[in-house]
Amino acid sequence: MVMGLFGGRREREHREPAPPVDLTMLPVSGDSAPAEIYVRVATLTSLGQMPELKREIYKGNILLLDVSKIKRDKLTINRAVKDLKEVANDLKGDIAGIGDQWVIVTPTAIKVDRTKLSGEGGF
């Protein structure tokens, strides 16, 4: 199943950000222990989501937020980032943009490393 991870999507061009793929077909076997921290993935479409998104970070989870749908709405993106930055500040976590599509917000004691790893690096 791992072999087909990107197989179904390789045939066509992706000119725009594609909807996230559910890779639940890639279960990690032998793992039944509850997680202490979750990576929550969400797509931001309105400011009405902010309370829920902020709550996740306050709960100690990591938020990976797809902002591509509201990127052209300057007012909304600015307000959302401002809110999330306040949460990161409050918790002494971190906030960073990942590419053009994603914003990651981390809770206490989790930071986004800005240094390059090997290859062409991340940031």
Add this chain to the structure above:
Amino acid sequence: MVMGLFGGRREREHREPAPPVDLTMLPVSGDSAPAEIYVRVATLTSLGQMPELKREIYKGNILLLDVSKIKRDKLTINRAVKDLKEVANDLKGDIAGIGDQWVIVTPTAIKVDRTKLSGEGGF
């Protein structure tokens, strides 16, 4: 500065995954405590990077890996994902695809949540 987060990139169309943006211009103030966990962002271009990438996860860090550059190289992507899945299994962490571009690999006690948050959700 927050206000300009995506300002510089809004003017042009992004038809392909853009290089990640360094948002170090968004420092989280008042935070000098060392992080316990880092989110390491990297772009996979060859299997030669695998030892370093795997080491990061074994160190307890989260790997956010841009696989867009090698997605058409079936052999490389399959091998890389197989390796990373073994690490996730070994550590009882998690591995998931985020959109078409990213693979996230988490260490012990950190999981990727597959349920939807509000809005259009993540996965």
